[in-house]
Amino acid sequence: MDKHKNKKPIKPLATGDKTIPPEGAKMIPIYIMGREYMIPETLTIMKATEYAGYQYMRGCGCRGGICGACGTFYRFLGDYKLRTGLACQTVAQPNMVIVQLPFFPSNRPNYNLGKLENSPHEELRRLYPEVFKCVGCGTCTRTCPMDIDVMDYIALMKRGDLKGASIKSFDCVMCGLCAARCPAQISQFTAAMFVRRLYGKYVLPTAEHLKKRVEAVKAGKYLKMLDELTKKSADELKKLYTEREREPDMTEPGKWMPKETKYL
Ligand code: SF4
Ligand code: SF4
Ligand code: FES
DSSP: OOTTTTOOOOOOOOOTTSOOOOTTOOEEEEEETTEEEEEETTOBHHHHHHHTTOOOSSSOSOSSSSSOTTEEEEEETTOOOOEEEETTTSBOOTTEEEEEOSOOOOOOOOOOTTSOSSOHHHHHHHHOGGGGGOOOOOHHHHHOTTOOOHHHHHHHHHTTOHHHHHHHTTTOOOOOHHHHHOTTOOOHHHHHHHHHHHIIIIISOOOHHHHHHHHHHHTTTTHHHHHHHHTSOHHHHHHHHHTSOOOOTTOOTTTOOOSOOTTO
């Protein structure tokens, strides 16, 4: 007999676009922080968690698979395998046992990119010596919800290939799941961020348009606009946002310009 058959469905607590249970959806059991909940199928883990009555104070940001705030570990009942995903992207399935990892204590040493004490590779060795203790187990690669070959970018870092490591790690959303499972205790994602910063500062040519924009920001070009914005009410801001000029989908890069150019 299905032990969940007579379970009373819980009342959805979340509103708006956070939880929209599909009409007549089948209810499935999941386990959040060790407690069982019946939720409609097709919800993401994030929406299922809200449906179950939890309110996110941390561990939720973009809801679109970009910010990495919602790294999640889960197992299926009776299955040995520990799985990972982003809560906002992974659809909840029956008998998932879920825990979210909204933050992972990683190695984040202080450094000043403008004043390196050694060559970039030596700086990597000084700040992140554990990177060189990678045992090549591949757990990080199997863990990454972005399908990044984490072990490979660590190997490239060890070889001093800043460009290769930067490109390979570019899609990292900083969820920290790889570091949570590394037997060598490497914080792969913060080390990779350091390497991308080194690559951006010392190897890549400066982007002229970015240089101009930074100069304009530093010269205070946008302060007046910011000041005007901060004085507006929430309703005025909503109106401005919904009525803003938008770039049409599928525009050729560099072709579209807004009609209002005074803030560019
Ligand atoms: S490399 Fe690590 S921190 Fe980055 S997305 Fe993959 S698992 Fe998350
Ligand atoms: S989990 Fe750690 S030790 Fe294993 S391959 Fe990845 S970085 Fe290396
Ligand atoms: S909430 Fe941003 S990646 Fe999930």
